[in-house]
Amino acid sequence: MSKKPTGTSPVSPSVPVELVNESLTFTLQELCLRCGMEHQQLQQLVEFGTITPLARPRSGNKDWHFSADTLQLLAKAARMQQAFELDAAGLAISLELLDELQRTRRQVQKLRQLLAQHVPL
């Protein structure tokens, strides 16, 4: 049985949306705030290459900027870290493999779909 909502807001008229593109970036500080992970953990994920700053700043780490996709990745990272008590290395490898798995699955789905139109499977 799923939890019943304790309150439901009425459907509002369409709210303004923003297509996320390269112009939306976040600093390391903002990422920490938004995904609830420690500064040091994120720094380790940078070292492992799980998340990559967009441009290397001239002065220190504080000016690192990350693409908006990083946020979504870190939301997943936070969920997984909580459930599996992973350290940074484990987290880095898991996220990388999950990403590769997702891309591969999509590729397989696409190729299967194409193939089925040419060769009955």
Place this chain on the structure above:
Amino acid sequence: MEFKDYYKIMGVAENADTDAIRKAYRKLARKYHPDVSKEADAEQHFKEVGEAYEVLKDKDKRTEYDQLRKLGARGHDGNFRPPPGWQARNGGQQTSADGDFSDFFSSIFGGFGGAQQAGHRTARQTFRRRGEDVHSTLALLLDEAHQGGDKQISFQIQDSDEHGHLRRRRKTLKVKIPAGVTRGQQIRLKGQGGPGMGGAENGDLFIEIDLAPHPLFVVDGKHLQLTVPITPTEAALGASIKIPSLGGPLNIKIPADSSGGQKLRLVGKGLSKAGDLIVILRISMPKQHSDQARELYRQLAAETQYDPRADWGNLA
């Protein structure tokens, strides 16, 4: 209210020690964690397991739960009712999981794990916390992605009730999806996530677009691929044919001397205006030929000097 048998959910004996419970949790978390699981209803299972672990790993909570379980507080309908005088605990208790727990859990341990209070009386002035970001996925049909339009989405946010207790609440919004979005595109609705506390900023809602598979069109980023069957005569002589596209039927010209596997690119007819529709030709033969058609093929065979297996050389 349904009684939750946490031991059954975790697959452990009633006298299992903390170590066994932790092991069972790890195994189940690995199996059902929505980010890594392929199981159906993984999320639902994962929530149940998380809730069970939250209770069984904690000595106090487990003792309390065991008492309640022994009391057998169930009505004739098999439904659980807390015994008379049972007070749901509230406040002061530490709950590690950022829980989304069942009514059953809340009836025993208080709402939202009875964990935090949003505005402690002492800290009301200074306690500021940014609302949480919410990440969700929205699956669209290709037509919806192509045309855009209003979609209703529903998600959970964390806010506080009139007493300052944190709770989970379902929020529903109508979102205007821009035309031409593709898989993986992120959309942000600023300030539509969890509400901020103590005057802090609201969180944002991020929606990632996913696309449902289409029986005809194969998605390739902003482009679409469509396999178009044509007859051998259409391939040889060229033809004007009608094909489907997301914007409606299109007339296209098959050039003479076309071949199977050949691609035709229709600029701007893809998922968005920036994307193309790539037509892949497939030569299709009728299942049977009339005597006359056979005779014509014989004449054709005598006429043409074409070896499609010339590449094989001496291998065959």
